[in-house]
Amino acid sequence: MTVPRYLIAHAASPSGNVYIDEPDLALELTDQWALFTTPVGLALAIPIQHIAYIQRDGEQDEQGEG
Template structure:
C-alpha cells in the first residue's frame, strides 16, 4: 500500500493511502491521483512537508 503523511502548519497531519497512489507536485498544488483519477488536491501554501511512509517492495517481502 502506497502511503504518504502530509504535515500542515497549525493542524493535524493527514495520511493518504491507496494501492495505486501517485503524487504530482505542481506550481501551486500537491495532487494525489489513484487508478480512478484525482483523489486529493492540497494547496502547496498549506503544506509544511510530505513524506512517503510505506514500505518498499523489498521490505514487504521480508528480504
C-alpha cells in the same frame, strides 16, 4: 506488497496533519498544488502553501526484503 502511505504535514498546525494511503496512489507536485491520484482519477488536491512537507512511508516494490 506494502501500500504507499503519505504523511501530509500542515504548514500552520500539526493538528491539521493528514495520512493518506491507497495501493495505486501517485503524487504529482505542481507550482501550486500537491495532487494525489489513483487510476480512477484525482483523489486529493492540496494547495502547496498549506503544506510544510510530505513524507512517504512504505515502498511499492519489495526489493531488499527477504
